[in-house]
Amino acid sequence: MTTTLQDCRAMDAQDPLRPLRDLFVVPQGVxxxxxxxxxxxxxxxxxxVAQxxxxxxxxxxxxxxxxAGWFTMPQRLGDKLAQLMGAKAGEVVVTDSTSINLYKVLSAALTMAAQDAPHRTVVVSERTNFPTDLYIAQGLCKANGFTLELVDDGALDAAMRPDVAVLMLTHVNYRTGAMHDMKAITAAAQGAGVLTIWDLAHSAGAVPVDLNGADADFAVGCGYKYLNxxxxxxxxVWVHPRHAGRFxxxxxGWWGHAAPxxxxxxxxxAEGxxxxxxxxxxxISMAALECGLDAMLAAQPLGGMQALRAKSLALTDLFISLVEQRCAGHGIELVTPRGHAQRGSQVCLTRSEGAYAIVQALIARGVIGxxxxxxxxxxxxxxxxxxxxxxxxxxFEDTWNAVEHLKQVLDTHEWQRAGFNQKHAVT
Amino acid sequence: MTTTLQDCRAMDAQDPLRPLRDLFVVPQGVxxxxxxxxxxxxxxxxxxVAQxxxxxxxxxxxxxxxxAGWFTMPQRLGDKLAQLMGAKAGEVVVTDSTSINLYKVLSAALTMAAQDAPHRTVVVSERTNFPTDLYIAQGLCKANGFTLELVDDGALDAAMRPDVAVLMLTHVNYRTGAMHDMKAITAAAQGAGVLTIWDLAHSAGAVPVDLNGADADFAVGCGYKYLNxxxxxxxxVWVHPRHAGRFxxxxxGWWGHAAPxxxxxxxxxAEGxxxxxxxxxxxISMAALECGLDAMLAAQPLGGMQALRAKSLALTDLFISLVEQRCAGHGIELVTPRGHAQRGSQVCLTRSEGAYAIVQALIARGVIGxxxxxxxxxxxxxxxxxxxxxxxxxxFEDTWNAVEHLKQVLDTHEWQRAGFNQKHAVT
Structure with a gap:
């Protein structure tokens, strides 16, 4: 069964979340x-921001x-964000950068391990974890006499050992879009006496997260991706209440003091x-983020993260199927897992040649990946x-358009045109 | 010789820096x-910010x-700021919070000491240093096997000992406005083999600072005070080039990586x-700070930090002399040193009773201290x-007005009115 542009338009027309788009500036032609x-x-x-x-x-x-309530923004924004991640009011603060927050929670976890289980001297993460997370862990492990052990994607059985103190994972892989089963992995880790730290950079606002339901230990994440x-x-940063007051x-610094x-x-x-x-x-940057959180919370009456997740899966399913229908024969392969339970809110493709130039050609057409x-x-x-x-x-029509442009870039070999292969710094 | 309101107006009229005021929003009636x-x-x-x-x-x-040059803002803003502190382009980055930057440089200093001079195990600071600096030092000393020793204000001879690794000072005291002689203290410390860390929170943009001239080791400071x-x-954060690449x-995190x-x-x-x-x-917050730095640099053709310093001393001299002339007999005492070389860009007063209520009464009149x-x-x-x-x-007329209101608050005992003594959180 092939999907048409008309089908996509009909899906948009029937999408109960469609009005949320009006809360955002989406540039013309992009x-x-x-x-x-x-x-x-x-x-x-x-x-x-102007105000x-x-x-x-x-x-x-x-x-x-x-x-103007500036001083309580970390907690006020934290309480809003908590609702999107299965956390309670008072369990989250918004502050600093993801790397710095990871430093804080990994330090606390290592202190805890050294005290409660001094024979546990290994921190396990995945080789393909986001590099800055690994940089922070490398430094802290070295400074505290722990060993950082990197395993292949998903080879987490290696972490469930009596010498492992902490399992540090990114919930949705930034490179592949593959998603871990937070609840199952946390339960296995807990059964093995291993603390879990979850980086939610590609999860918060993107997929349902239930930190308390999973009984995780620590989580950190980013305000500028899916939280807009x-x-x-x-x-x-989120820390389970059983740990938050302990270390x-x-x-x-003074903002963390009991009586600043x-x-x-x-x-x-401070407590907690x-x-x-x-x-x-x-x-000023905090105030902009609060607007992003408020826009996320506007989805709550429409079904919240569950409804957003259903739409996200429909979009990524559609993208995968359209790429496979319309770009067949061009050597494009799917990297992101097909199974819903293993997929975040992104789709990653690969090609033996020209990946960079194809992305540049798409950007030149206004399709920004x-x-x-x-x-x-x-x-x-x-x-x-x-x-x-x-x-x-x-x-859904956006998704159609993206694939249509990809098809044209491949069909016409546009990506081989001069200029598209010229690399420069990207973020 | 008494100074009159007319004198103050004349001083404003003759002030070559007066046009700089037009670069800022100063609220009506404040x-x-x-x-x-x-x-x-x-x-x-x-x-x-809107842009x-x-x-x-x-x-x-x-x-x-x-x-839009976002990625290089820490260095670009750092290069602008360097001009105000006797540092060179490429020696300063703008990033994170003062507390976090202090953590970075004190960590580096302790690592350096442990390697170069393992018998040096003491960090000296002043008892009256800004509390958050002491909190950061307490934690780092404890974690790294150093002892934090706090001395009375100015009793820095105690720091020039063979067991001292680091002398950590705030250049201008936040509470008293007293200023250290950075060059002399740094030289004495260097002579004794002690590293110096200077917190410039109340100095950058307020008083001339010459980091390279003083041959200091490390400095940190704040973007939201005198830098607007x-x-x-x-x-x-600034680190002397002889250390910057060493530890x-x-x-x-990834922004500090050689190839992020x-x-x-x-x-x-990264290097340096x-x-x-x-x-x-x-x-967005970085962009606002860049506007503050550009406004500071607009003073460069008018004589820069030296001209600003001359005016600052004229203003604080005037304030002190007007308070002593016009508020005599009300039990107000000067806390800030009278000597120019010992004074930052603030004047601190004290009174045996009512200090809080007097400040509140002044704020109600639009004089915000x-x-x-x-x-x-x-x-x-x-x-x-x-x-x-x-x-x-x-x-200068602002300064006159402030003292006039202080005089009225004291003459009329306005500060004893209900409400002014009710304390709430302040920053």
Whole structure:
């Protein structure tokens, strides 16, 4: 059964989530399949950012720390985000960057392991985990006398050993779109006495996450991808309440103090998740992120993350099937798992030649996805064409258009034209 | 010789820096003497923040990382800031918070000491240093087997010992406005084999700083005080080139990698100061800070930091002399040193009673300074009325007005009115 453009338009017409698209600025002539790298701008963000600058900062000045609620933004945004990840109010703070938050929770986990189970001296992660996560882990393991052991994708049985302290995973792989079963892996780890840290960079706002339901230990993630918080938006951190008050994290700054305004000379960590704060936060960027979170929460009356997930799977299923129908014979292969339970909200393709140039040719046509190079050091030879589907603002006709352009780029060998193969820095 | 309002107006009229005030929004009816807590908004920031949101983010999307120069902002802003602190291009990055940057440089300093001089196991700071700096030092010393020794203000001879690894000081004290002689102290420390870390939170943009001239080792500071970068603006870090490439800092994230876009599995620090970066930065807040830095640099053709310093001293001299002339007999005492070489860009007063209520009464009249409580644990009993003078936008008539209101609040006992003594959280 072939799907037509008319079918796609009918799907958009029947999509109950379609009105959410109006909450965002999607540029004319652009099919944006890179929301897993930087989400689009919620329309409300422009006015909100202007308000923070011209009213709260310029007019309110120092008084706005209280009057405009700046000081409690990490917790207020955290409470909003908690609703999207199976966490409770008071369990999440929005602050700093993902890398810094990972440093905090991995430090706490290593302290905990050293105290509770000193024979556990190994941290396990996947070779294909997001590199910055591995960089942070390399440094912390070295400094604390732990060994970082990297395993092949999915070979997690190796982590369930009596010498392993922490299993640190990214829930949805940034390169392949493959998704782990958080609940099953966490349960297996817990059964083996292993703590779990989940990086939700490609999960929060993209797929349903149930941190308390999975009984995870720690989680961190990113505000500027599927949460549409703006470039470099602050990140987040969640710690299970059974741990949150137990250990200090090493970045013991005043925003994590039990009484930050006492300016007491001794550090005394706040109760619970607030001790994972450190220094003053960038308020204008925080305000933009709050607009992104509010736009996510606008989906709650329409079925929330479950409804978004159903649409995301419909979009990625459609993309896969259209690519296979319409681009057949061009050597394009699917990298992302076909099984729904193993797929995040992106589809990754590969081709033995030209992946970079094809992505560039698509961008020139207004279809923005991104390219990921081979990771030779990790034994991953595939070059990736990556397409993220954010169901809040991507529709079925968009998906058709993306494949139509891909087909034309391949049919006409457009990607072999001069210029498209010229590499420059990408993010 | 008494100074009159007319004298003050004449001083404003003759002030060659006066046109700089037009670069900033100073709210009607407000005399803002709290720029050492949160600087005012440069007029350019409103349009720039809007541009980042509605053009670079909303329309440029992921392409703006290159096209709009987002990725190089830490270095670009660092190069601008370097000019204000006696540093060279390529020696400063703007990133993260002051507390986090202090963590990075103190970690590097402790690593260096452990390697070069393992008998040096003490970190010295002042009891009255900014508390969050002490919190960071407490944690790092404990984790690394160092002892944190706190000395009384200025009793720094105690730091010049063969067992001391690091002397960590704030250049201008946040509570008293007293300024250290960076060059002399650094030279004495260097003579004793002690590394120096300077927190420039109340110095950068406020007083001339010559990091290379002083031959300091490390410096950090804040973007939202005298640099007018907006609420929670990112902070900065400088490391002397002789150290910058030598040690890794522990927050080894991808922005500090030698080749961040290779996504290589192993961490390899960038050359020089860029290795002090960690994760993705909040671009909208960074853009606002760049406006603050550009407004500072607009003073360069008018004499730059030296001219700003001369005006700052004239303003604080005037404030002190007017308070002593016009508020005599009300029990107000000067806390900030009278000597120019010992004074930052703020004046701190104290009174045996009512300091908090007096500040509140002044705020109700539109004269915004701030209050700092006694620090009993450190043996500091004085309650502080703190007034910051930012010569970029504060004038001589402003200074007259502030004292006039203070006089009226004291003459009429207005501060004893109900309400002014009711404390709430302040920053």
């Amino acid at each position: 099919t944006y399949l890179d929301g897993n790298s930087l989400g689009v701008m919620p329309k409300s963000a422009a006015a909100r 923070v600058a011209t009213e709260e900062w310029a007019q309110g000045l120092i008084r706005s720390w209280n009057a 918080g703006g470039p470099g938006a602050p990140a987040f 200090e994290q090493p970045l013991s 305004f006492e300016f007491a000379p001794g550090y005394r960590p 998740i607030s001790r994972y704060l450190c220094g003053t936060q960038p308020i 991104d390219y990921r190079a081979a990771d030779v050091a990790s034994g991953v030879q595939q070059e990736i064409l990556r397409f993220g589907f954010t169901p809040l603002y991507i529709g | 005399t803002y003497l709290d720029g050492n807590s949160l600087g005012v908004m440069p007029k350019s920031a409103a349009a720039r 980042v949101a509605t053009e670079e983010w909303a329309q440029g999307l992921i392409r703006s990382w290159n096209a 970068g907006g609420p929670g603006a990112p902070a900065f 890794e800092q522990p927050l080894s 876009f290779e996504f290589a599995p192993g961490y390899r620090p 100061i860029s290795r002090y970066l960690c994760g993705t930065q909040p671009i 701030d209050y700092r409580a006694a620090d009993v644990a450190s043996g500091v009993q004085q309650e502080i009325l703190r007034f910051g003078f930012t010569p970029l936008y504060i004038g």
